[in-house]
Amino acid sequence: MSSTWVPDVSSETPFSLANIPFGIISTSSDPAPHVAVAIGLHVLDLKVLATHDKFTELFPALLGKENVFSEPTLNAFAALGRGVHRDVRNTIQQLLSAETTRPEILRDNEELRQKALLPQRSVKLHLPMSVGDYTDFYAGYHHAYAVGVMFRGPQNALQPNYTHLPVGYHGRASSIVVSGTPIRRPNGQILLDPTAEPKQPITGPSRRVDMELELGCIIATPNRMGSPIKVAEAEDHIFGYVLLNDWSARDIQMWEYVPLGPFNSKNFASTISPWVVLADALEPFRTKAIENKTAIQDYLKDVREDTVFDIELEVDIRTPEGDTTTISRTSSKNLMWSFPQMIAHHSLGGCPMKTGDLLGSGTISGPDPRESGSFLELSKGGKEDIMLYGMDVRRFLKDGDTITIRGSCGKAGQRVGFGECIGRIETAVPL
Amino acid sequence: MSSTWVPDVSSETPFSLANIPFGIISTSSDPAPHVAVAIGLHVLDLKVLATHDKFTELFPALLGKENVFSEPTLNAFAALGRGVHRDVRNTIQQLLSAETTRPEILRDNEELRQKALLPQRSVKLHLPMSVGDYTDFYAGYHHAYAVGVMFRGPQNALQPNYTHLPVGYHGRASSIVVSGTPIRRPNGQILLDPTAEPKQPITGPSRRVDMELELGCIIATPNRMGSPIKVAEAEDHIFGYVLLNDWSARDIQMWEYVPLGPFNSKNFASTISPWVVLADALEPFRTKAIENKTAIQDYLKDVREDTVFDIELEVDIRTPEGDTTTISRTSSKNLMWSFPQMIAHHSLGGCPMKTGDLLGSGTISGPDPRESGSFLELSKGGKEDIMLYGMDVRRFLKDGDTITIRGSCGKAGQRVGFGECIGRIETAVPL
Numbered sequence: 001m002s003s004t005w006v007p008d009v010s011s012e013t014p015f016s017l018a019n020i021p022f023g024i025i026s027t028s029s030d031p032a033p034h035v036a037v038a039i040g041l042h043v044l045d046l047k048v049l050a051t052h053d054k055f056t057e058l059f060p061a062l063l064g065k066e067n068v069f070s071e072p073t074l075n076a077f078a079a080l081g082r083g084v085h086r087d088v089r090n091t092i093q094q095l096l097s098a099e100t101t102r103p104e105i106l107r108d109n110e111e112l113r114q115k116a117l118l119p120q121r122s123v124k125l126h127l128p129m130s131v132g133d134y135t136d137f138y139a140g141y142h143h144a145y146a147v148g149v150m151f152r153g154p155q156n157a158l159q160p161n162y163t164h165l166p167v168g169y170h171g172r173a174s175s176i177v178v179s180g181t182p183i184r185r186p187n188g189q190i191l192l193d194p195t196a197e198p199k200q201p202i203t204g205p206s207r208r209v210d211m212e213l214e215l216g217c218i219i220a221t222p223n224r225m226g227s228p229i230k231v232a233e234a235e236d237h238i239f240g241y242v243l244l245n246d247w248s249a250r251d252i253q254m255w256e257y258v259p260l261g262p263f264n265s266k267n268f269a270s271t272i273s274p275w276v277v278l279a280d281a282l283e284p285f286r287t288k289a290i291e292n293k294t295a296i297q298d299y300l301k302d303v304r305e306d307t308v309f310d311i312e313l314e315v316d317i318r319t320p321e322g323d324t325t326t327i328s329r330t331s332s333k334n335l336m337w338s339f340p341q342m343i344a345h346h347s348l349g350g351c352p353m354k355t356g357d358l359l360g361s362g363t364i365s366g367p368d369p370r371e372s373g374s375f376l377e378l379s380k381g382g383k384e385d386i387m388l389y390g391m392d393v394r395r396f397l398k399d400g401d402t403i404t405i406r407g408s409c410g411k412a413g414q415r416v417g418f419g420e421c422i423g424r425i426e427t428a429v430p431l
Numbered sequence: 432m433s434s435t436w437v438p439d440v441s442s443e444t445p446f447s448l449a450n451i452p453f454g455i456i457s458t459s460s461d462p463a464p465h466v467a468v469a470i471g472l473h474v475l476d477l478k479v480l481a482t483h484d485k486f487t488e489l490f491p492a493l494l495g496k497e498n499v500f501s502e503p504t505l506n507a508f509a510a511l512g513r514g515v516h517r518d519v520r521n522t523i524q525q526l527l528s529a530e531t532t533r534p535e536i537l538r539d540n541e542e543l544r545q546k547a548l549l550p551q552r553s554v555k556l557h558l559p560m561s562v563g564d565y566t567d568f569y570a571g572y573h574h575a576y577a578v579g580v581m582f583r584g585p586q587n588a589l590q591p592n593y594t595h596l597p598v599g600y601h602g603r604a605s606s607i608v609v610s611g612t613p614i615r616r617p618n619g620q621i622l623l624d625p626t627a628e629p630k631q632p633i634t635g636p637s638r639r640v641d642m643e644l645e646l647g648c649i650i651a652t653p654n655r656m657g658s659p660i661k662v663a664e665a666e667d668h669i670f671g672y673v674l675l676n677d678w679s680a681r682d683i684q685m686w687e688y689v690p691l692g693p694f695n696s697k698n699f700a701s702t703i704s705p706w707v708v709l710a711d712a713l714e715p716f717r718t719k720a721i722e723n724k725t726a727i728q729d730y731l732k733d734v735r736e737d738t739v740f741d742i743e744l745e746v747d748i749r750t751p752e753g754d755t756t757t758i759s760r761t762s763s764k765n766l767m768w769s770f771p772q773m774i775a776h777h778s779l780g781g782c783p784m785k786t787g788d789l790l791g792s793g794t795i796s797g798p799d800p801r802e803s804g805s806f807l808e809l810s811k812g813g814k815e816d817i818m819l820y821g822m823d824v825r826r827f828l829k830d831g832d833t834i835t836i837r838g839s840c841g842k843a844g845q846r847v848g849f850g851e852c853i854g855r856i857e858t859a860v861p862l
Contacts, residue, residue: 159689161687165620167687169601169692172782174564189596203728203779225605225606225608225700228618249780260599260693264777267601297632297633348620349637350699351699431729
C-alpha cells in the first residue's frame, strides 16, 4: 500500500490509506448529515466530491445513484452490495494515493480540495447507520466461561448449547447511539438482598453499571424472509464493522433476566464507533477463531481456516478527576464463533436480515484476567477492587467516568482501525 | 352511537361506526400503499378523501399534513399524537353517520363515493406500521402459570420477579408480517433426547410449531432517550392495538434459550392483524386486570381501576382437509400487567420508545384449559391430543394448517374488533 498526499497522516493513525472507513458527518456549511470517509486527521466529504463533473466516470458503479452520499445514513450505500463498496473504496484510495493517476480531480484541484477535505475536528459525527434490528451474540469464549464460573462454578461454566450454536438474543435498536453520546445511569428494579425471603426489590439507580467490549458487524445485503444465508455466502452480506460498547446494568440484569433474558439491563444504551470499517479493509487481518472441539452442525461449518480478525483492542477509563488508566488489552480473535456463523445461524429458520442490522460479537475477553472486556470480570463479580491510576479504585462505573474503546490492526503507516468509541456516565434521572 | 349510511354493514361486523380502525391498502387504480379505514364490508380510502377541496376544513388538525394519508405506513399519522387521532376518527364517524351534517361531502357525492368507498375484498391489505423495535412481554398470568407448572411444578410455577415487574424480552422486528402472509416452518437446532449425554442436537424442521395468542400495542408518541414515561402518561403514547400471533418453535426454544432467552424459536415470523384499532375505540371496554397481591413499586402503580380491555378472543384451526375447529375462546382481560405498566417499566431506565414500536402482551390464556392461547397448553406440553372436527387430532401445528385469530367487543351493531389475524404453515425449506 502506497502513502497518501493528504497532509498530517501520521504512521500511527488508524485511518491510513489502507483503511478508508465510512461515516456520516455534518459541517458548518452543510448541516444536513451526509457521507464522508476518514483519512488521517481529515475527512473527505463524498457529497462534495460527488459534485465533480467526472464523478460517475470515476465511480461508474454509482451511475444513477449519485445521491447515495447525500443520505443521512450509510444504509443506501450499504445496500449497493459488497462489490460496489470494494470499487468505491479502491477508487478513493487511488484518488488519495501519492501516486494517483488522476491528480487533477482532487490533489491539484484546490477549489474542490478546500471544500471536500476537511479537518476531522471541524465536523460533527453522527450515527452511521439506521439500525432496524440489533442482535447481540455471546461468542466471546473467555467471557462466557469466566462469567459462567462466577454463577455456576467451573464444572458447569458453559451451558450445554454453547459449543453447538452461537448463542444470541435480540437487543434494542432504538437506544443505539454514536460515540460521544452521554450515557445516563439507568434506574431499575434491583434485589439488594437475593437471599432474603420474600424477595423484595427496590427501585433506584443501578449500582453496577458496566461496559461490554464488543465488535459489531453491519449487514449490507438482505435475505428474503424464509431464505437462510449459507455460511459460505455470509461474507457477501456484510457491509463492515464497528466497535461496540454494550452498556449493562448487572444488578438490574440479575433480577429481571429469568426466564426470558436481559431487558432493561441492556436497553438504556449501546454505543458504536462513528466510522464503519469496510469488510474488505479487514481482510488482511484474518486469523483462526478459538478452537471448538465439538462436532458442529453442517450449516455452521466454514471451509476457511481464518474466520475471525486479529484486531488489537484496548479500553481506557478516565475518572471525573481526569486520571486515565488502560484497564484492558485484548484481541477480537477471542471468539468461538465467526460473524458468518452467526449470520448463518440467525437466518437458519428464515429470519430476514436487513440492510443496517447490527450484530454484536458478545463481550470479548482474552484468557488473561487483564484481557477482560467487562468490569464484571475485572472485579471478579464485583468482589475485588480494580486499581486505577491516582490511587483510585473501581468495581463498576461511577458517575462521571468515561470509557474509551480503541481497536486497530496492521503495521505503522498502514494501520486499519476504528478510532474511538466513547461514553461518559451521567447521574441517573431523579425518581 | 348512531348507525351509518354505508351499505352492507351488518350488526355483527367488527368494523361498525363505533370502531373506524386504520390500515394500509393498495388498489388496482392506486397500487402505492396508502391509508384507509374499515367500515363494514367496505374501506374508506383516505388518500382519495384527502383530494376533496374541503378536506382541511373538515380535518383542521391535518392542515399542512395532507400527505399523511399517502404514506405507505401509518407511522406519520401515528406520530401526530392521540389528540389528532381522536379528532380525525370523530370527523370520519360524523361523515359516515346516517345523521351526518355534511352529506354533500361523501354520502351524496357520488363521484367521490365511487372512488373512495371500496369493497374490502377489492383491496390488498399491507403491514400497517413500520416497526422499529418489537418487545414481547409475558403479562398473561394464566399462561405464565400453566407453562411454569409444566417446567417447574406448581410450587415454583412463577419466577420470583413475575409479580414485581412485567417480564419481557426484545423480539425481532424484521420478521413481523401482516395477516395472510404464509408462515414457513423453521429449520433449527433441536435436542431430540434431552436426557442423553453428551447432548447432541440435530438440525431440521421444527416438530413443535405453535401459535401464541396475543394483543399488540403500538406506540404513537416517542419519549426522549433518558426520559422515562410515567404510568399515568403512558396512555397518551399509545396509538392503538392489533391482534398478534407470535409463532413459536418449542423444540428450538427448549435447546437455545439458556441463558439469554428465546431467539430463532421466535424470529422466523410474528403475524399482526391489518387493522389498527385506535386506543379511543377501546376505551368503553375497560375492565380490571388480574389482581396482583404483591406490593408493587411506585413507578408501576396506576390510580385507575380498569387498566385492561375485555376483548373476546377466539382461535380457529383449519386443517389442510378444510375442517375448521375453534380451539380457544378467552378474553384479553387475562393480564396481570397493563400496557401502561409495560411502557412505564420498559422506559424506566431511559429506553426510547419510537413511533411504530410494537409491544406484545405475551400469550393470553384464561383460567379454564379451553381458554388456552397456545398448543403448548392445549396439549399439556405436547403430551395429549387436541381433538379436532373430523376425527383429526393435533399436539402442535402441521404443514397446511391455518390459524385464524379474531377479537372483538361491544354490542351488536356497535362492535369494535380487529377482523382476522391469519397464517398458514408451509413446509420447511429443504436443508
